[in-house]
Amino acid sequence: MRTRLTARIDAILEPWFPERRLFLRSDSETRFIRLRPSTQVLAFAGSAAIVAWAIVATAVLLMDSIGSGNFREQARRDQHTYENRLNLLASERDTRSEEALASQARFNLALNQISDMQTELLASETARRELETGIEVIQTNLRKTMKQRDAVRKELDTLQQAATQTTPSDTLADAGENVSETVDFLVSALSDTASERDKILADAQQALTEADDLAFQIKLMRDQNDVIFRQLEDAMTVSVKPLDKMFRSAGLNTDSLIDQVRRSYSGQGGPLTPLSFSTSGEEPSMDTSRANRILNQLDALNLYRIAATKAPFAKPVHAAVRYTSGFGYRRDPKTGGRRLHKGSDFAGPVGTAIFSTADGVVTHAGWLSGYGRLIKIQHEFGIETRYAHLSKIRVKVGQRVSRGDRIGDMGNSGRSTGTHLHYEVRVGGKAVNPMIYIKAANDVF
Incomplete structure (x- = not known):
């Protein structure tokens, strides 16, 4: 039954794919391989599939390369815009500070x-x-x-x-x-x-x-x-x-x-x-x-x-940095799953100075799980701030710090994909958006 079906298929394909023989010659004998029409069709289909796969893969790689280039260019533009905005905010802050001093005088x-x-x-x-x-x-x-x-x-x-x-x-x-x-x-x-x-x-x-x-x-x-x-x-x-x-x-x-x-x-x-x-x-x-x-x-x-x-109204980093991730649910950079990000990330060079955002007492200064090198500071009004992924810690537990004191250096320790500061603000043990405090103080300090 199978031979009849194969013979009938070969007969149908014969006009387009006639039977061919591939001769293999040696010193003592000559052999040949018969290429039936169905075999030629299968070989042609396989070759066509490989070529199509190569074309599609090349197109995908090309589109991915173009998209990556556009993404990097957009990222550079966003970074430049963010740095300009930071400079403008710093200028406005200095202006407000001078006006406050003049008003006080x-x-x-x-x-x-x-x-x-x-x-x-x-x-x-x-x-x-x-x-x-x-x-x-x-x-x-x-x-x-x-x-x-x-x-x-x-x-x-x-x-x-x-x-x-x-x-x-x-x-x-x-x-x-x-x-x-x-x-x-x-x-x-x-x-x-x-x-x-x-x-x-x-x-x-x-x-x-x-x-x-x-x-x-x-x-x-x-x-x-x-x-x-x-x-x-x-x-x-x-x-x-x-x-x-x-x-x-x-x-x-x-x-x-x-x-x-x-x-x-x-x-x-x-x-x-x-x-x-x-x-x-x-x-x-x-x-x-x-x-x-x-x-x-x-x-x-x-x-x-x-x-x-x-209260933590000051910024933890005074140098020019890139704001890479905010507070809220996001795609986890390690696992790809959806998880709550309980702070804000500021990316910069290794060793960038990290400062305390308010007066308080250091309650933790050391390694902690995914945080890496971590500093916890307890402030008034039930507020706590955390500074994670540091490369160096410059304070000790029990030490009292003031707003603007340098407490550590930016690094890539713990569960991190690159050099940055993970900054958290917790009120009554519950994490809140740190940018609420930073933005609230933009028109005052």
Whole structure:
């Protein structure tokens, strides 16, 4: 059955693939191999398949080479764009830092001006009160002198009437002499009283004029204080608002954060003593209340700045690096499977300096499984940072570090495909995106 089927197939293929014989000749004999049409078809199909496979493989390799070249070119362009962006961010950060320093200098100058003006205001208030007391004394003396003058006039009238009613000549003569002496004394007393009254009136008028001048100067000083207060209030708003926004962008509760810093730094960052310009138990003035509000805002600004050094808002690498992988699920570079990447990767040369992103205490400095050489730093507010795949560790467990301290060098230790830094931020033991903190601080530091 099989021979018949083969013969029929050969008969069908005979017009296109006629039977051929391949002769093999040696010294003693000659042999041949019969190539039936079906055999030729199989050989032709196999050759065609090999050629097609070679063409497809060549095309695939060519397309892969072209794609790899395009990918490398795109990667170079992305790296160049990223480096330009980093340089721009660094420039903006320096600009913001200079503006913050300038604002702080202006604030300190304005605070000194307020202190001087408040001193002058206190002196003016004291002088005004002394003048008011002097005017009251002068008016009291004036009223007393006028009463004495009226009493002397009444006594003079009584003596004159008594002299007129006396009839005897001797008595009249004696009375006349007495009246003449009394009148001279009274005239002299009245003259002195009038002079003293005129002088008191002149002093009172001068005191009133000086009081008006002092009131005008006090009004000018209050207007100047109002301008300075407004400038200080605006400066405090501009200084505190970006810091508050930075912490809220990072997902931190600013109220509990400030309370925690205040409790920890009661000797340095606690509430400032409120101003008090009253010496007689009076209610604080409007200027006093405004000054106290500004001092409270200054205290809040100080607390924010302390808290900013305790949270990881700084960058772990200051040199130019390439951002190679972010936080979230990704294709694992080793196994190819889908896994959660719990940090951010920054690629750079071996030995690139790695810095602490906030104040804290080193809790681990050594080798740990896939992390390789790893540093863990515990910060305030339940925050922990991790720096992995290092080539060198420059800190020890228990060592206290500050933001910006160099803690290690970039490397390729552990489960890694190349030199880079794996940087993690954990809050309450749970990994969060480190770029949230870094981006939140771009407009502040």
